Amino acid sequence: MKRALLALALLLAAPASAVLPDEMLKDAAQEQRARAISKDLRCVVCQNQSIDDSDAPLARDLRLLVREQIALGKSDAEVRDYVVARYGNFVLLKPPVEADTLLLWAGPFAVLLLGALGLVLWRRRAPAAEAAPLTEAERAELDRLS
Amino acid sequence: MLAEIGHFALILALLVAAAQAVLPMLGAARGDAALMAFGRSAAGLQALLISIAFAALMILFGQADFSVALVANHSALSQPLPYRLAATWGNHEGSMLLWVLVLAIYGAGIARFGDNLRATLQARILAIQAMISVAFLAFALFTSNPFARLSPAPLDGAELNPLLQDPGLVFHPPLLYLGYVGFSVTFSFAVAALMEGRADPAWARWMRPWVLAAWVPLTCGITLGSFWAYYELGWGGWWFWDPVENASFMPWLLGTALLHSAIVTEKRGALAGWTILLAILAFSLSLIGTFLVRSGILTSVHAFAVDPERGVFILAMIIGATGTALGLFAMRAPQMKSGALFGSVSRESGLTINNLILMALTAVVFLGTFYPVIMEAVNPANKISVGPPYYNLVFAPLSVPLLLLVTVGPMLAWKRDDAGTVGRKLLVPAAFAVALFAGLSLWLGLDKASSAFGLALGAWLILGAGLVLARRWWGAGGFSWRLVRTTPAATVGLALAHAGIGVTTAGISAMSGFAAEKILVMRPGETAEAGPLAVTMLGAEEVDGPNYRALRARFAVRQGGGESSLVSERRLYSVSGNQTTEAGIGVSIAGNQYVAIGDVQSDARGQGLVVRIYWHPLVGWIWFGGLLMAMGGAASLADRRFRIGAPQVRAPLARGLVPAE
Amino acid sequence: MKRLIFILPIIAFAGLAAFLGFGLTQDPKELPSQLIDRPLPEFALPGIADEPGGGPGLSSASFRGEPRLLNVWASWCAACPQEHPVLERIAAEGFPVYGIAWKDKPEDSRAFLARYGNPYAGMGSDFPGRTAIDLGVTGAPETFVVDRHGRVRFKQIGPISPEVWEQQIRPLMQQLRAEA
Numbered sequence: 013m014k015r016a017l018l019a020l021a022l023l024l025a026a027p028a029s030a031v032l033p034d035e036m037l038k039d040a041a042q043e044q045r046a047r048a049i050s051k052d053l054r055c056v057v058c059q060n061q062s063i064d065d066s067d068a069p070l071a072r073d074l075r076l077l078v079r080e081q082i083a084l085g086k087s088d089a090e091v092r093d094y095v096v097a098r099y100g101n102f103v104l105l106k107p108p109v110e111a112d113t114l115l116l117w118a119g120p121f122a123v124l125l126l127g128a129l130g131l132v133l134w135r136r137r138a139p140a141a142e143a144a145p146l147t148e149a150e151r152a153e154l155d156r157l158s
Numbered sequence: 159m160l161a162e163i164g165h166f167a168l169i170l171a172l173l174v175a176a177a178q179a180v181l182p183m184l185g186a187a188r189g190d191a192a193l194m195a196f197g198r199s200a201a202g203l204q205a206l207l208i209s210i211a212f213a214a215l216m217i218l219f220g221q222a223d224f225s226v227a228l229v230a231n232h233s234a235l236s237q238p239l240p241y242r243l244a245a246t247w248g249n250h251e252g253s254m255l256l257w258v259l260v261l262a263i264y265g266a267g268i269a270r271f272g273d274n275l276r277a278t279l280q281a282r283i284l285a286i287q288a289m290i291s292v293a294f295l296a297f298a299l300f301t302s303n304p305f306a307r308l309s310p311a312p313l314d315g316a317e318l319n320p321l322l323q324d325p326g327l328v329f330h331p332p333l334l335y336l337g338y339v340g341f342s343v344t345f346s347f348a349v350a351a352l353m354e355g356r357a358d359p360a361w362a363r364w365m366r367p368w369v370l371a372a373w374v375p376l377t378c379g380i381t382l383g384s385f386w387a388y389y390e391l392g393w394g395g396w397w398f399w400d401p402v403e404n405a406s407f408m409p410w411l412l413g414t415a416l417l418h419s420a421i422v423t424e425k426r427g428a429l430a431g432w433t434i435l436l437a438i439l440a441f442s443l444s445l446i447g448t449f450l451v452r453s454g455i456l457t458s459v460h461a462f463a464v465d466p467e468r469g470v471f472i473l474a475m476i477i478g479a480t481g482t483a484l485g486l487f488a489m490r491a492p493q494m495k496s497g498a499l500f501g502s503v504s505r506e507s508g509l510t511i512n513n514l515i516l517m518a519l520t521a522v523v524f525l526g527t528f529y530p531v532i533m534e535a536v537n538p539a540n541k542i543s544v545g546p547p548y549y550n551l552v553f554a555p556l557s558v559p560l561l562l563l564v565t566v567g568p569m570l571a572w573k574r575d576d577a578g579t580v581g582r583k584l585l586v587p588a589a590f591a592v593a594l595f596a597g598l599s600l601w602l603g604l605d606k607a608s609s610a611f612g613l614a615l616g617a618w619l620i621l622g623a624g625l626v627l628a629r630r631w632w633g634a635g636g637f638s639w640r641l642v643r644t645t646p647a648a649t650v651g652l653a654l655a656h657a658g659i660g661v662t663t664a665g666i667s668a669m670s671g672f673a674a675e676k677i678l679v680m681r682p683g684e685t686a687e688a689g690p691l692a693v694t695m696l697g698a699e700e701v702d703g704p705n706y707r708a709l710r711a712r713f714a715v716r717q718g719g720g721e722s723s724l725v726s727e728r729r730l731y732s733v734s735g736n737q738t739t740e741a742g743i744g745v746s747i748a749g750n751q752y753v754a755i756g757d758v759q760s761d762a763r764g765q766g767l768v769v770r771i772y773w774h775p776l777v778g779w780i781w782f783g784g785l786l787m788a789m790g791g792a793a794s795l796a797d798r799r800f801r802i803g804a805p806q807v808r809a810p811l812a813r814g815l816v817p818a819e
Numbered sequence: 820m821k822r823l824i825f826i827l828p829i830i831a832f833a834g835l836a837a838f839l840g841f842g843l844t845q846d847p848k849e850l851p852s853q854l855i856d857r858p859l860p861e862f863a864l865p866g867i868a869d870e871p872g873g874g875p876g877l878s879s880a881s882f883r884g885e886p887r888l889l890n891v892w893a894s895w896c897a898a899c900p901q902e903h904p905v906l907e908r909i910a911a912e913g914f915p916v917y918g919i920a921w922k923d924k925p926e927d928s929r930a931f932l933a934r935y936g937n938p939y940a941g942m943g944s945d946f947p948g949r950t951a952i953d954l955g956v957t958g959a960p961e962t963f964v965v966d967r968h969g970r971v972r973f974k975q976i977g978p979i980s981p982e983v984w985e986q987q988i989r990p991l992m993q994q995l996r997a998e999a
Contacts, residue, residue, distance in 0.1 A: 020525055031681045032768060054543045056850060056957045059457045060400055062545065069922060070957070073948040098955045100853050105545025107529070112537055116529045116544065120552060124518040131510065132826070135502065155358050158276055435828060442832075446839075455842045465845045473843065477836050484829035491825050529834070531842040539851055 030065050035072065037079050046079045049091055053078070054103050062105055161226050165305040168255075171207035171262070172295040174200050178265075178288035182281035194281035198269035201284050204291065205266035212246075212259045215304055218364035219246045225311035228304050229514070233314045234733050236705040237323065244328045245318045248467075250452060252306040253331060257448070258294050260332075260339040264371075265291065268343060275364055282350035283343075290342055293475045301468055319736070324388035330379060334406055337376025341409055343368045344416065345441035347484065348434040352486040355495060357430040362423035367438075367795055369420055373413045374791040380406050381784030389743060394673070394752055394772050396780060399549045402460035404527045405447030408520050412440040415516035418509050425572060426498045428506055429492045432513060438487060442480040443520075448472060455531060501574035508567040508612025510785030515560040522553050525614060561615050561663060565622025566655055583629075587621035602672075612667025619768060623653040647797035655790025668776035676771040679761040689773035691751055692716040696723075698755075699768060706708030706731045708740075711755045711767060726755045726769075749775035848945035852963075852974035853955050859889075859969050860953035864943030867925040877917060877943030881891035882969045888916045888988070889963040890939075891951060893923040896959035902978035903935045909984060910938035914992055917941045921951045921959055964988060966995045 031050075037043040050064035055071040063071040063078075074095065081091045095103055107113050178200035185193025215228075224230040232245045232252075247253045265287040270414070288627045347365045351357040383403070388396045397403065416436040422429045450456060453469025500506035526544040533542050569583045591614045594818050598610035630649060631641050674689025685694040698711040709729040715722050724742030731738070744751035756768030854860070861879045868874030882889075890906060892899045910916050918939040920928040925944055932939075945951055954963065957976070964973040973991055975983060 022624065031677055032756070032759065033677055034759060036677070052545075054545060060398075060545075065395070070948070070952075072921075073952060077949070077952060098853060098952055099850065099957075100541060100955075102541040102543050102850055105543055106547035106551070107542045107544050112533065112540055113529070113542065115532075116525050116548075117552070119525045120518045120522040120556060123521045124556070127514040127517065131514070150358060150360070153276075155802050157360055157363060431825075439828075449839070453843060455839065455845075455847065457847050469843045470840075473836065473839055476839075480832055481829070481836070482833050488822075488826045488829050492822050528838070530847070531845075532838050534845050534847075535838055535841045538845075541851060 030067055031075065032072070035079065037083065042079075042082050045088060046075070049078055049082075049088055050075055051076070051103050052092070053067055054105050056099055056103060061085055069115065076130055160214045160218055160223075161305040161307065164211040164218075165303070167207045167211040167214070168295065168299055168305075170209070171204050171258075172292065172299060174204045174207065175288045175295055176289040178204065179292055180740055181285075182288075186278040186281040186285070189278070191277065194277050197281045197284035197288075200288070201262070201265040201269040204288070207261040208255075208259050208262045212255055215252060215255060216243060216246045219243055219252075222315065223311075223648050224313070225309070226304075227306045227308035229311075230308050230312055230315040230320050232315070234318070234705075236733060237318060238704060241318055241323045245322075247331045248318055248322050248327055250465075251298070251302040254294065254298045254302050254337075255304050256332065257339060258291065258298055261287070261291050261294060261342055264340060264343050267371075268346075268368075272364075276354075279350055279354060279361070282353055283346040286346040286349050287342060290346075290479065293478065294531050297468075297471050297475065300377070307444050312514060314733075318735070319734070324386070324390065326382060326390070327500075330382050330386060333375045333379035333382060335379075337374075337379050337413075338406070338447065339371050340368070340372025340375065341413060341437075341441040344372065344437040345479075348437035349483050349486060351434060352483075352490045355490060355494065357423065357434055359424050362420045362430070362433065366417070366420045366424060366476045369413065369417050370791050370795040373410070373417055374788050374795065376406070376410050377788040377791065379783055380410060381781050381788070384784070385781045388777070389741060394750075394774050394777070395695050396669075396777065399523075399526065399546050400460060401456040401458045401527050402447070402451050405443075405450045406521045408443040408523050408527075409440050409447065411516050411520045411523070412436055412443060415513045415520075416440055420511050422506050422509050426497075426500065426506060428498050428500065429471060429510065429513070430494060431487075432510075433669060434491060435487060436513070438480065438483045442476065442483075442614050445472070445476045445479060445526075449476060450527075456527070488681055492494050498573070500572070503570065503575050503577050503580070505567065505570040505572045505575070507744040508563060508570050512560065512563060512567065514562070517558065519553060519556055519560070522549065526552075558615070561619060561659065564659060565618055565625075568622070568626045568652060568656070583625070584622075585626060587618055590621055591615070591618040605628055606671050609671025611666045612670070613664050616660045616664030617666065619663060620657050621660075623657035623660065626653045626656070648794045651790040651792070651794030651797070653789045653790070654793055658783045658786030658788075658790060660783070661779050661786055663778045664780030665783060669774060672775045674773040678769060679759050679763075679766040680769045681764070681766040681785075684766075686769070686771055688771040690717050691771060693724075693751075693753060693769075693771050695769065696769070701727070703729065705733065709755070709767075711769075713742065713753050713769075715753070717751065717752050722751070724751065724753045726753050728755055728757070745778060747778065749773060765814060823995040826939055848957075849976055850955070850957050852971070854963070854971040854974065857971060859963070859965050859971055860950070862943070862945075862950040862953065864919065864945055864950060867920055867928045867942055867944045869925070869929065873925060873944055874972055875890060875941075877919065877941050879969065881941070882965050884965065884967055885915060886966050886992055888992075889965055890916055890918045890960060891921050891954065891956050891962070892918055892960045893921045894927040895923065898978045899931075899960050900935055902960050903938070905979050905981060908981075909979075909989075910940070912989075914989075915940045918943070919950065920944045921956065922946060922948050962988075964991055964995070966998065 026125055042154070049120060052063050053063045053074065055061045055063045055066035055068055055070050055074075056156060057070050058066045063074045077095070078091055081094055084095070092104070101108055107152060180198055181193050181200075182197030184190070185196070218226050219229055219233055220239065221244060222229065222235055228249060228251055232249045233242050237245070245252070247256045265284060268280065268283055268287065272283075289603060344365055347361070347368065351361055383406070384396045387398070388394060412713055416433065419429050419433040419436055423433045449469060449472045451458070451460065452464065454464030454466055455469060526548055529544050530542055533540060565587060566584065569580050593613035594617050595610055597615060599607045602610060626649065627645070630645055630695060631637060633641050674691070676686050676688035678686055680686060680695045682695050682697045685692055687693070692715070694714045696712040696714055698709060701708050703712045706729040708729040710725060710727045713724045713726070715724055722744050724744055726742040727740040729738050730739060739754050739756065741752055741754040752772035752774055754770045756770065758765060759768050760766070829988050831882065858880055859879045863878040863880075864876045865873035866876040887907065892902075906916055918941070920942065923944065923946065928942075943950075960978050962975040962979055963971050966972050972995065973988065975988065979988065
């Protein structure tokens with residue numbers, strides 16, 4: 013496959029990224045699970061990053077903890093519960109679906125549904141009258157603008 | 159001396175703005191032509207004064223004058239000149255001055271290019287712009303004075319955060335501000351219309367170029383920001399649903415809705431109330447975004463110096479502006495004339511549904527961003543976070559019906575159309591997209607079906623855009639160059655923009671389904687594989703930069719039949735002690751090769767360097783699509799029909815063709 | 820009915836403004852503890868002495884019979900030197916203060932105490948940071964108030980200021996002493 017390769021060695025800044033080789037599990041499937049779970053856990057000492065993305069020491073500790081729990085045979089849900097038991101729901105980047113968060117999960121769909129409902133009702137109720145024709149002054153202005 | 163001149167110019171500007179806020183409004187109410195004309199002169203003067211102040215600040219930054227506190231805190235002698243200049247807006251106070259500058263320039267623009275407008279409307283718009291200016295100038299002067307002196311002046315400054323010492327800083331904030339602040343014009347239009355009691359087609363036609371004038375730079379700013387994050391942050395992320403990113407995305411979503419809603423109001427006089435509401439909300443979200451970034455109410459990787467006291471001031475401004483506008487809306491909008499009716503299958507109804515879905519998408523981003531704040535008040539014991547998993551689950555599915563609609567819309571006739579007619583027009587793109595989806599799913603595996611769907615959706619959009627042009631260019635007598643030459647710029651704009659969405663969609667789908675990654679310890683001579691890439695480390699050495707020392711590693715990358723070389727550095731900046739990683743990126747149309755080194759580490763075979771290798775398929779398409787969208791907007795802006803007063807040469811349309819708009 | 824729709828935006832905005840205003844008074848990074856009124860998580864940590872095994876350390880089992888303060892700190896923590904005089908005052912007033920050195924090399928911890936003083940009745944070293952995770956620690960310093968039954972009753976995030984000691988923690992400790 014021929015591609016126009018612009019090998020721009022774009023040297024542009026970045027902080028070091030997260031998972032280090034010495035943390036990774038030997039078993040590829042387990043490591044996959046660990047990465048997926050890590051992406052859903054918030055780094056509580058960082059500015060809005062997951063523990064998979066952050067290079068803070070606490071993030072690394074939590075990554076190691078997640079892998080330890082997986083190696084012990086815990087399920088994904090059990091690993092998440094373990095961390096939530098210690099830090100609360102704040103540590104979940106996907107908020108739980110519960111009474112408190114109903115507005116969050118249902119809100120957008122409600123907007124859509126209510127809007128659609130409103131449109132349907134508006135169409136039903138609208139009489140067949142056409143818009144009032146332009147007045148002379150408005151027509152002149154529009155001609156001037158066009 | 160220069161700092162004092164700048165400060166003085168700013169104070170004068172505040173006084174001029176105060177006069178501009180009051181006198182033209184009085185003039186409009188009384189029909190006094192002189193007072194209304196004053197608005198135009200004042201707008202020009204305000205722009206001039208603030209330009210002087212901004213130029214003064216930039217010169218101070220360029221000269222590295224450390225007797226000014228702001229320069230001392232964000233610049234250093236060793237900092238390269240472009241970043242000394244760009245540091246002018248790389249901080250809270252300077253960026254507020256940029257805000258005010260753009261606001262004033264747009265105001266002067268209304269004065270300069272608004273001669274076709276009703277005098278009363280123009281005067282009211284200028285007065286409202288000035289009110290916003292007064293608020294922001296007061297905020298800048300009283301809480302965030304960029305010209306404060308530092309005594310004794312230090313010999314060298316604290317340098318700008320190395321992450322910001324990058325070309326992105328030169329362009330990203332100014333583009334974003336041209337966008338955010340540009341929506342102040344449409345806001346003023348909306349409020350002025352409410353005051354006058356009417357939002358007629360002339361008003362909408364006049365407003366539309368200003369919507370584009372704000373939308374185009376905002377699109378560029380967001381695209382650039384995403385691109386900057388990609389090469390800046392070390393592992394190929396390009397969007398993080400961070401509160402500050404969301405703060406720029408929400409005005410963009412509503413701005414897109416406003417753009418399309420204004421078309422309906424202009425053509426058919428319908429949806430006027432909705433257009434006004436969208437104009438108010440778009441700018442309100444810009445203001446709320448400013449609030450988010452500077453108040454410390456939410457944590458964010460982008461946070462400026464956070465200060466709850468400044469937050470209170472900004473919140474007061476938001477309550478004043480948005481509260482007044484929405485109050486006027488509640489009172490006046492119900493009485494405004496309702497527009498023409500349209501059938502269930504028509505261009506208008508398509509654009510109405512477009513509005514609705516865009517508002518629902520904005521609601522997703524809004525709820526996700528602000529829910530933690532709401533929860534703090536409602537249930538402090540249950541503190542929650544909302545991150546990418548939420549947005550990916552809710553935003554993506556909601557956007558699918560919208561993306562499907564984008565191709566259908568331009569094929570619909572105004573007022574009344576029929577589903578069968580539209581369906582027949584869309585047979586070719588539909589068949590192609592479905593075939594592509596089926597083919598990709600079978601070839602790449604059913605587990606990649608969602609990515610295959612995304613790619614097919616991208617094709618649907620790109621083909622749909624092509625269809626718009628094809629229907630224009632193949633007239634009754636076949637293909638005609640004359641038809642091509644006389645294509646309205648706005649039609650080209652539509653095609654470019656809609657194709658752009660398709661390109662971006664394809665890029666996002668490829669990245670989410672087919673990206674590859676490898677993280678390991680490497681020594682010179684070793685080779686690692688990630689997806690289609692085979693990467694060999696050639697060697698590593700220490701190098702010196704203008705204001706840093708670095709460890710540089712060189713790599714040879716083989717893919718397909720070709721080979722190229724990439725370089726990655728780990729830098730230590732001398733003044734601040736900050737460390738950054740620079741990635742080596744090999745760009746091509748098919749995707750990017752991405753290599754970044756970390757620190758020294760040991761594995762089973764001994765000591766080496768941590769290396770992260772990524773394959774990012776079609777990632778460039780994400781930003782290229784954004785660029786196409788911006789170009790489409792710019793093309794529409796250039797359309798002669800919008801340059802009010804320009805005579806029109808109408809080429810006769812072939813039978814069966816629907817005018818693009 | 821029609822008017823109602825037009826009033827909806829401003830009502831929603833009023834609600835939002837109220838939430839935003841309230842939000843300004845809160846710290847988005849402060850995390851309420853999950854441990855309040857729950858037993859102290861189990862731990863058995865080595866000490867920081869300069870000998871194999873670190874010498875006598877700290878275990879959760881010992882938190883019985885008297886209310887205690889458990890202070891999580893580190894030599895690298897910027898606010899800990901500021902808090903230290905307050906801890907010494909607390910110890911001088913007769914309230915037991917125990918410490919966990921979090922992700923700190925024992926020699927660094929010893930140097931810190933030599934420099935600033937040692938108010939601690941006992942010390943454990945949590946270099947791997949696992950105990951801190953069990954405690955839900957997000958930064959140093961943080962202090963837990965544990966009652967005589969080994970239950971956590973209060974968590975102070977950040978350094979204890981004299982005001983916080985006098986107005987919140989000391990009254991609580993006195994109350995816990997009086998409890999059965």
